[in-house]
Amino acid sequence: MGLLDDYETEELDYDSAPNHRSGYVALLGKPNVGKSTLANQMVGQRLSIVTDKPQTTRHRILCICSGSDYQMILYDTPGVLREQRHKLDSMMMQNVRSATVNADCVLILVDACKAPEKIDEVLEEGIGDLKNKPPTLLIMNKKDLIKPGEVAKKLEWYTKFTDVDEVIPVSAKYGHGVEDVKNWILSKLPNGPAYYPKDIVSEHPERFFVAEIVREKIFLQYRNEIPYVCQVNVISYKARPNAKDFIQVEILVEKNSQKIIIIGKEGKALKLLATAARLDVENFLQKKVYLEIEVKVKENWRQDVGFLKHSGYGGQIGIV
Numbered sequence: 564m565g566l567l568d569d570y571e572t573e574e575l576d577y578d579s580a581p582n583h584r585s586g587y588v589a590l591l592g593k594p595n596v597g598k599s600t601l602a603n604q605m606v607g608q609r610l611s612i613v614t615d616k617p618q619t620t621r622h623r624i625l626c627i628c629s630g631s632d633y634q635m636i637l638y639d640t641p642g643v644l645r646e647q648r649h650k651l652d653s654m655m656m657q658n659v660r661s662a663t664v665n666a667d668c669v670l671i672l673v674d675a676c677k678a679p680e681k682i683d684e685v686l687e688e689g690i691g692d693l694k695n696k697p698p699t700l701l702i703m704n705k706k707d708l709i710k711p712g713e714v715a716k717k718l719e720w721y722t723k724f725t726d727v728d729e730v731i732p733v734s735a736k737y738g739h740g741v742e743d744v745k746n747w748i749l750s751k752l753p754n755g756p757a758y759y760p761k762d763i764v765s766e767h768p769e770r771f772f773v774a775e776i777v778r779e780k781i782f783l784q785y786r787n788e789i790p791y792v793c794q795v796n797v798i799s800y801k802a803r804p805n806a807k808d809f810i811q812v813e814i815l816v817e818k819n820s821q822k823i824i825i826i827g828k829e830g831k832a833l834k835l836l837a838t839a840a841r842l843d844v845e846n847f848l849q850k851k852v853y854l855e856i857e858v859k860v861k862e863n864w865r866q867d868v869g870f871l872k873h874s875g876y877g878g879q880i881g882i883v
């Protein structure tokens with residue numbers, strides 16, 4: 564699976580070949596444009612959760628894409644929102660900015676199905692200091708959903724009316740154009756060593772991905788506001804060499820009425836959720852687990868800055 568938990572620090576094998584390239588790449592864009600899908604496609608593994616609902620990604624997710632002579636460290640970020648309704652939204656935007664601070668280049672995704680639009684909002688919210696903007700690639704994603712003639716027209720529009728270095732049409736879902744994106748990134752990365760072992764795909768701990776998988780299942784199973792009022796924490800993770808790992812998860816919601824919906828009549832909805840999450844966690848970790856889920860109410864958690872910081876929002880990585 565390739566997580567850093569599996570490695571001792573002293574085993575890190577820094578590759579100092581003179582032609583080796585490495586660096587940081589930030590993926591930015593409005594909600595639902597396909598950032599997580601592209602990050603997963605580039606790494607060749609599902610690390611970031613993907614759903615058809617906007618604002619699925621809340622953290623800055625580190626995904627590592629390595630080849631024999633390069634290492635790209637990609638940051639998948641939450642969708643850029645100009646209107647921030649909760650402290651959670653503004654701290655998610657801090658997660659976005661923290662991804663671009665040291666980026667060697669930036670990928671801005673737009674949805675090719677939509678009418679072309681200026682990307683100023685994404686640039687301003689995501690990068691801030693536009694005078695020192697790193698090399699920027701605009702990716703017209705979901706090109707599989709429109710006709711080739713339309714792709715060409717929109718490509719022309721974006722090339723003419725946006726302040727980026729290049730525009731590439733892509734279908735992240737089907738992998739079309741992804742090699743072109745990699746080649747563009749490679750042309751922008753400086754010479755440097757590999758920062759992580761080559762078979763590592765992320766530095767987040769296993770518990771981070773467990774929480775994300777549970778959150779994905781909530782997005783898939785519940786409607787309307789419910790996925791957005793849920794915070795998922797892994798409160799205990801006991802790895803057991805000769806038995807199933809034991810994982811306790813809490814889902815926090817803001818009101819008792821939301822808790823009732825999550826649990827469902829006779830606990831049926833929660834059982835369904837726990838089963839779907841367990842199967843996916845087992846698939847991800849490649850081992851059997853016991854997954855226990857409890858639902859609790861924490862009023863207004865989306866406005867509680869101390870709690871949000873503790874839960875890893877606002878620029879920190881991988882703490883849940």
Ligand SMILES: Nc1nc2c(ncn2[C@@H]2O[C@H](COP(=O)(O)OP(=O)(O)OP(=O)(O)O)[C@@H](O)[C@H]2O)c(=O)[nH]1
Pocket residue numbers: 592593594595596597598599600601612613614615616617618619620621640641642643704705706707708733734735736737
């Ligand atoms: N047809 C098609 N669908 C895509 C493509 N890329 C992404 N999608 C779909 O678009 C939806 C959103 O994809 P995500 O990768 O979650 O988008 P995101 O930008 O990370 O979303 P946020 O979490 O809101 O920031 C999902 O239903 C994907 O399957 C593509 O190239 N073609």
